[in-house]
Amino acid sequence: MTLGEEIASLRDAFEQGAGELGFADTAWLFVERVAELRGEPGVVALRDLLGQTFPTLHFVASRYLSGGRREPVDVSEVAELLRGTRRVLIVGLEAAHLDALVLALPRETRIGLLTYRLLPVDWDRVLSNHPGRVEAVDLTVFQTWAGARSAILTFTYGRRAERVYVLPAFARISGADVRTQFRDLIGWDVLGGVPAVYPRWLIELPASELTRLVEPAHMEP
Amino acid sequence: MTAPALLIGILVLTLALQAWLARRRLLVVLTGAGTSVLVCALYGLGDSRALLADVPWDVLVLLVSLGLLSEIFVEARLFAVLAVRAAHASRASARGMILIFGVGMYVVSALMNNLTALLLVLPVVLVLFRVVGVTQRQAAWTLGTLVVACNLGGAATPIGDFPAILLLSRGSMGFVDYLSRALPATAAALVVVISIAVLSQRSGGRPGAAKPLGPSLSLSLVRELYRNVRLDRRLAGPVAGAFAAMMVAWVLLPASGAVGPELVAWLGVVLALAVRPALGERLIRQRIDVEAVLFLLALFVMVVAVRRSGVFGDIGRALIALPLSPAAQLVLFLLLAGLLTGVFSAGPAMAALLEVAAILAQELPPNVVYVSLALAVCAGSSLFLTAATAGPLAQSLTERAALRDRDGEPILFGFRQFVPVGLVCFAVIEVTAIGYALLGIATSE
Numbered sequence: 001m002t003l004g005e006e007i008a009s010l011r012d013a014f015e016q017g018a019g020e021l022g023f024a025d026t027a028w029l030f031v032e033r034v035a036e037l038r039g040e041p042g043v044v045a046l047r048d049l050l051g052q053t054f055p056t057l058h059f060v061a062s063r064y065l066s067g068g069r070r071e072p073v074d075v076s077e078v079a080e081l082l083r084g085t086r087r088v089l090i091v092g093l094e095a096a097h098l099d100a101l102v103l104a105l106p107r108e109t110r111i112g113l114l115t116y117r118l119l120p121v122d123w124d125r126v127l128s129n130h131p132g133r134v135e136a137v138d139l140t141v142f143q144t145w146a147g148a149r150s151a152i153l154t155f156t157y158g159r160r161a162e163r164v165y166v167l168p169a170f171a172r173i174s175g176a177d178v179r180t181q182f183r184d185l186i187g188w189d190v191l192g193g194v195p196a197v198y199p200r201w202l203i204e205l206p207a208s209e210l211t212r213l214v215e216p217a218h219m220e221p
Numbered sequence: 222m223t224a225p226a227l228l229i230g231i232l233v234l235t236l237a238l239q240a241w242l243a244r245r246r247l248l249v250v251l252t253g254a255g256t257s258v259l260v261c262a263l264y265g266l267g268d269s270r271a272l273l274a275d276v277p278w279d280v281l282v283l284l285v286s287l288g289l290l291s292e293i294f295v296e297a298r299l300f301a302v303l304a305v306r307a308a309h310a311s312r313a314s315a316r317g318m319i320l321i322f323g324v325g326m327y328v329v330s331a332l333m334n335n336l337t338a339l340l341l342v343l344p345v346v347l348v349l350f351r352v353v354g355v356t357q358r359q360a361a362w363t364l365g366t367l368v369v370a371c372n373l374g375g376a377a378t379p380i381g382d383f384p385a386i387l388l389l390s391r392g393s394m395g396f397v398d399y400l401s402r403a404l405p406a407t408a409a410a411l412v413v414v415i416s417i418a419v420l421s422q423r424s425g426g427r428p429g430a431a432k433p434l435g436p437s438l439s440l441s442l443v444r445e446l447y448r449n450v451r452l453d454r455r456l457a458g459p460v461a462g463a464f465a466a467m468m469v470a471w472v473l474l475p476a477s478g479a480v481g482p483e484l485v486a487w488l489g490v491v492l493a494l495a496v497r498p499a500l501g502e503r504l505i506r507q508r509i510d511v512e513a514v515l516f517l518l519a520l521f522v523m524v525v526a527v528r529r530s531g532v533f534g535d536i537g538r539a540l541i542a543l544p545l546s547p548a549a550q551l552v553l554f555l556l557l558a559g560l561l562t563g564v565f566s567a568g569p570a571m572a573a574l575l576e577v578a579a580i581l582a583q584e585l586p587p588n589v590v591y592v593s594l595a596l597a598v599c600a601g602s603s604l605f606l607t608a609a610t611a612g613p614l615a616q617s618l619t620e621r622a623a624l625r626d627r628d629g630e631p632i633l634f635g636f637r638q639f640v641p642v643g644l645v646c647f648a649v650i651e652v653t654a655i656g657y658a659l660l661g662i663a664t665s666e
Contacts, residue, residue, distance in 0.1 A: 013352035033438050
């Protein structure tokens with residue numbers, strides 16, 4: 001099997017990971033493992049062959065090839081914004097960021113995870129990583145989490161001018177009515193830049209849909 | 222029409238219908254049981270109170286207790302942790318997965334509810350399939366071997382699965398008597414089954430070749446998917462202690478004593494549930510497999526009705542009257558038992574066949590008859606995917622995973638894909654059952 005065939009055969013694997021770990025987290029996992037086992041040519045092949053289908057992978061592979069590496073998740077700003085919140089509804093899934101957030105929030109803060117995703121997900125498995133801490137929240141009942149001390153937090157994937165890239169799940173619950181029902185709608189950028197290829201799996205929204213946007217210190221233009 | 226003809230007709234028709242209409246099987250067996258009671262009442266063979274009094278409730282107590290015990294271990298995340306460890310031990314290779322997960326499922330099924338274990342272990346196997354890439358042949362042999370390993374594990378100990386539990390609760394055999402005979406026999410069959418399955422797969426890469434990406438990435442991915450899943454030692458420890466105490470009691474207490482195996486299970490599980498009372502209460506209210514209990518209750522009622530009509534005794538006596546040696550009579554019985562189980566599934570077949578076996582056991586060494594029957598029922602439950610409850614579960618989980626091979630063709634695990642695996646495994650286990658029976662008769666003479 002050639003390197004190209006080997007990389008191309010990983011499509012299902014990436015999809016599996018992206019569903020339950022998140023696009024950015026899985027992209028870093030794949031880039032790091034492929035770099036370890038196949039070196040730079042492997043990462044180039046990953047970017048060129050799978051990156052067209054998974055734009056976050058394209059972005060992460062490109063960043064890796066230009067010397068960038070995965071950075072530890074900095075949860076301090078988000079935790080500060082969520083101080084005093086009783087309920088936090090997470091929209092989207094990025095495992096490393098979720099893990100850090102769960103550790104940072106006080107135990108009395110309820111954390112819900114919206115169980116809506118375009119990719120297949122074993123939600124029991126996802127939630128088993130946070131037993132008794134993260135609750136599943138169906139799209140049909142997410143408004144039961146609303147309140148003056150409630151917040152929605154969604155992961156974002158770069159910003160271009162005043163528009164941010166988010167998962168379609170956020171579009172399903174955002175709107176003028178929802179805006180008034182939650183104290184904050186926070187965006188948390190997990191990528192630090194905008195994918196160079198067409199942002200499949202993501203949608204573009206005005207940044208004004210969010211009340212706050214937390215971005216890494218070094219954002220790519 | 223006579224009562225025996227009517228009752229045996231209802232039993233056979235019900236068993237056939239429940240196998241055919243698997244999704245309506247509860248409705249089918251409850252209708253069959255109710256009709257059997259009606260026939261008994263009309264023909265003066267006993268009313269519903271009398272028939273229900275003959276139901277072996279101790280078997281149901283054992284099944285419910287052991288099911289609850291498995292659920293506590295689920296809550297302690299034991300199976301998920303074991304599955305992840307097994308994935309790493311297998312190195313995600315085709316042969317490694319068959320070997321490690323096959324042996325793992327055998328051991329787990331010998332001690333606990335194999336359906337619960339399969340439900341939690343199979344998702345890990347399916348993730349490996351999806352990430353590493355899998356062929357139709359590999360999927361059929363790996364999943365098929367896991368189902369058969371569950372069947373063999375269930376037959377290995379007196380608490381593994383319904384047929385063996387029935388033997389234990391009836392006092393047909395003691396705990397140690399059964400264990401010391403069935404464990405080596407099923408282990409031998411497992412070695413043969415796994416060897417054949419492993420040899421059916423292509424070996425790994427050439428020595429010195431680059432480490433393949435698929436398996437390596439799949440293991441990294443599995444590690445991440447279960448990154449925070451840890452064994453709840455504060456729950457698992459005391460529960461394991463209670464289970465160990467139950468095992469000691471089963472081994473030491475005489476089968477015919479006042480404290481039977483079902484009481485040991487009852488008290489042991491209540492003790493285990495009390496480790497975390499809120500959780501225990503929730504498990505009792507929500508996790509008891511009512512479907513299995515009702516299904517078996519209905520089967521028992523039908524079997525009790527047929528037994529009251531004297532049909533089983535007639536079949537047993539007819540078998541003994543055949544112009545064959547006792548050994549040949551037993552071999553014929555075992556072959557029929559295997560095939561009948563293949564069609565009707567293990568629970569119904571064992572409940573009915575045990576009545577005939579009791580007649581054979583008057584002429585032949587009882588331990589030999591009962592253990593070889595349990596093995597033959599295990600062979601039959603491995604013949605078709607529908608014959609054991611683990612089969613349809615594996616089928617539905619695989620369908621849900623929507624696997625595809627490298628050419629984009631869907632990977633299936635249904636009745637047809639299981640047939641080659643089932644035929645081979647049926648032959649291996651049936652030969653083991655017959656070999657065990659003949660050896661047992663020869664050594665007892």
